[in-house]
Amino acid sequence: MSNLSDITLIAADWGTSNLRIWGIDHRGHVINTINNGKGMASLIPSEFEPYLISLIENWLPKEGNAKCPIIICGMAGAKTGWKEAAYLKAPCPPINKEKIIQVETEDQRISVSLVPGIMQKSPPDVMRGEETQIAGYLSKNPDFDGIICLPGTHTKWVHISANEIVSFKTFMTGEIFLSLSERSILKNSVQSNDFDSTSFLEAFEDTYSNPALLSSKLFGLRAADLLENTSTKFLKSKLSGYLIGSELAGAKSYWLGQNMIMIGNNDLCILYQKALKKLGLTATIENTQTVTLNGLKQVFPDSYNQ
């Protein structure tokens, strides 16, 4: 049976609002995980080290000279994170082992590295964390050529060719959805845990075919609530549909005629799948945690990847 004392390396995905940590043994196997740590947005730079240590204290070796490597991807490497890991510039491979950033720490038991994000100069765009997921997917699918779509707060569409990120485009769809459903005039009209595929697809087709009507269709949800007393289930489904319809119209140059896979929250990926199916596209959904860990493994010391 595996034991915390077997942990010799720690990997982490430190995003804006969440922190996931894996304790790894010398063969590269996961011994333990922490899933709900605080995200980068709720910490100031000086808090990262003590906060991380407080979570992993009992994973660290009690004595000995070998430092425990800690490899971190995501927003911890942002300008306002633990330490800035300057962006690599696309086109480029998603991870370049030689460009990993070292972080000096007070605690001498650990040796912390940050995976840099990727930037695109024109049109200006950035990613942090997604590059690691992409590297993880490509590590198992080295011949993949096509589009990786990563739905989320800031959905990314990434063109991959010859194991490189060629170009990418981010849409604020998820953040606009959250903002409208939590804090706008629509908020009381779209509170529901249920979903209606027909409403979603109708709304999707409306803005896919006429994306300029997006902000008018959004107000129409409020009007439908007032005038027709439409159920919040239908209105929430339409809100998703309108936003994803406009995004898929804008991302057409990415997905048209391409292979495509998706990485992200499963429920959200399924929404994109339903919409893509209407456009005659299929896209399989990869497990986010699996591809993230596989990506982080690309920068483990060689002995772990044998």
Next chain:
Amino acid sequence: MSNLSDITLIAADWGTSNLRIWGIDHRGHVINTINNGKGMASLIPSEFEPYLISLIENWLPKEGNAKCPIIICGMAGAKTGWKEAAYLKAPCPPINKEKIIQVETEDQRISVSLVPGIMQKSPPDVMRGEETQIAGYLSKNPDFDGIICLPGTHTKWVHISANEIVSFKTFMTGEIFLSLSERSILKNSVQSNDFDSTSFLEAFEDTYSNPALLSSKLFGLRAADLLENTSTKFLKSKLSGYLIGSELAGAKSYWLGQNMIMIGNNDLCILYQKALKKLGLTATIENTQTVTLNGLKQVFPDSYNQ
């Protein structure tokens, strides 16, 4: 010199976030005004009467049997306002004197009426307050045929013909602008009191010609801040431009080949004017307070409009 004791009628524009009140004498002249009362959103139904009385107490007659008429337009007539004034259904004249709603009051010195809003069945849409501004404009321009654009939190495009509201379309542009600039990942990138017309117009043309790219262009503002350290003045101007570009593309069936005037906040109307000029359109800006009061005058007792 005019005197508070000359006030014999009170008119009010009671919106979501603001209340404006006019004290009027028997000839229809304004004797006094209150400009910054609490909006409907911060009051529950039972608070409207005591709050209004507290503001106008010293305008009310000390004695006598004649009640002081108080005529109110705007969100005070919404379902969650003072009392619901059911929508009139377009196509219809903006105000129908016979459809004014009476409100019962505790205080016997006043007689309160609410001007109903207008609804459109398909596509579902609503307005409250704008109908009074439109009525005010038409009272001085009875032959107007064309489009009235009312920029604001929820911008309205209204087709007027033969003194009726034929159809209208609302865009959430203003609310999306506020939400993104105050509470999104863009908030630190767009804090500025300055404005750059060139950036605004460039951004306007981007989304006017390709509205599907709106949510991607919005994320690009954040990326430009991170990568190019672009001044917030330019980024804020672009945020406005992207949102108005997408709206004007969506409202094309309204403005194309039409006469047009605008009613709304002057600074915001000037932005729309700049954008419309790029499309070869001119639209004069009407003074909001003037048209609102002129609209309310349409329901004053006949003796005031001689």
